[in-house]
Amino acid sequence: MISIFQNYGGLLLQGFGQTLICSIIALFFALVIGSGFAILEVMPNKLIHGLAKAYIELFRNIPLLVITMFFYVVIPMYIAKISGFAAGTIGLTLYSSAFIAETVRSGIQSVDPGQMEGARANGLSFWQAMRYIVLPQAFKYVLPPLGNQFINLIKNSSVLAFVAGMDLMYQGNVIASDSLRSMATYLCIGLLYLIITLPLSYYMRYLEKKLAA
């Protein structure tokens, strides 16, 4: 294992960096898109609610690999050439945004409806009430589940290995076939993933306990 780190340190570090960059980009856009669809889903308008729900159910019930391969295979054929990294990140963003939307929606609905009614009665518009009264309270509630979604997102970023996204898992495959020592290589890769996900998961457990108390 140590010899893997010594001989292929550069590749491992590069993959680690790509995984982190991809996860952060995907997290940012998934949060924005997901929160947007969560708000649309709780809107009173039936049509908007239906469209938002259709988006969320569509991306929640199709495997991430199918979404990613779609962007990797179909988009270059008909629209524009994109790299594996971009295709993977777009797929990961759309897939995660559906889960984040569900999480944020449950947060918004757990805020007492009296908060919204009170804000509206005080003359705020729907969007102002959402922005200044409901969302800040909702986000405080959903912080631990959002953190768990982020951990899932990091784990799911390994799907970039299917589309030559140069991430940690992809470099792991490259190293495994180069060094012919697959088990040692995959143990190193696992260790590097755990460095990111394990502390996050313990922190989220701590936050959950703190908020529940």
Add this chain to the structure above:
Amino acid sequence: MLNVLCAYSWVNIKFLLEGAGVTVFVSVVSIIISYILGVILGIIRYVNFKYVSAIVGFIIDIIRNLPLILVIFFTYFGLPSLGFKPAPIWASIIALSIFEAMMVAEIVRAGIASIPIGQMEGARANGLTYWQALRYIVLPQAIKNMIPAIVSQFISLVKDTSLATIIVLPDLMNHAQIIYGQNTNYTIPMFIALAVMYFIVCYSLSLLSEYLERRIGRSKAVDPEDQPTNPDDPNNPNNIANLDA
């Protein structure tokens, strides 16, 4: 337009359905194994046997935080060095069962922990042993709370079977890739077929979970238990949104 129709010729559809059969077989076997294993591990984790529970908890935390693809690689490349070389289908069943069992174990542990401690104390005070109380009083209530979370975990198991194409499991995803690899005109029709097939399976499972949730909600209204926790509260460890999807 003709291409689209040719893509859905009987030969291709049959080939896709064969793949879907493998996907369903792998999913069902993994669901059964991971449910049994997960409940046992979850109970061990909750009950606090000296050392054993700590070790089990550590293993659960490690495997839960690894990407599934890595777990699949470990079984596919690791088991042969132990003298057992599984075919891709068995390697993926083993990997999926282990990985999802850890997820289920965490759900079970959280579910048992969410039952008020008074239930256990009351049962013990009435003369039941610890195991009797766990078996007849605590577990039935906990399982009821856990069902929606466990079903949504199984939905992700069905979706995750597609990752096993990396070790050439001949599943739905793999067969679709073979078809559009032979004729690039079939790419979009194949992706539509893939999306529709996976969506039908996963969405019907999620409808089942919603139905179970509503039924459980109703049975609670009739027979109120002293539940201080609200199942919709995002801080409740039982809330599906809190658990890994």
